[in-house]
Amino acid sequence: MTVWLFRAGKQGEFENKFLEDERIYLTWDELNIDLRGIESKETLYKSLVKHYDLDKEKTAINWASQIWPIAHAMEQGDLVACTKK
Template sequence: MTVWLFRAGKQGEYENKFLEDERIYLTWDDLNINLKEIASKEALYKRLVEHYELDKEKTAINWASQIWPIANAMEIGNLVVLPSKFNRTIHVGEVTGD
């Protein structure tokens, strides 16, 4: 079984949305790329460089390394943990669909 660690924004700004919707989200601003159409992590990296007009290659590599497994390796039945930024709670959920 795989367990995924998620954060709901740097300051927890998306935590209530995650919990109310009972969903997890990628919280990159303006990430309106259909990840199912990207064939490889390298292609995602190149797309991120273009989409965000990034000068630093390491930023795109870092982001692609975080985004790719979520879009392509996460499976139904995996667990998700979300440490709260507001209290000492660690929320635990199960992936039940796309």
């Protein structure tokens, strides 16, 4: 079992939604990429660069490093801790 730490948005703006729904969400604006179809972190990185028209390579690398484990490593039964603002 793994414990995951989540922030509910940059300023905790999704905190109530997370708690009320008893779910966590990816809160990137307009993230409408089907993550199940992405087979590697590098492919995810390239998809983010294209989708968001990113000039800064480090931004896409950072985002891919955060998104990848949620989509491909998180399992039912893992624990989630959500920080409070």
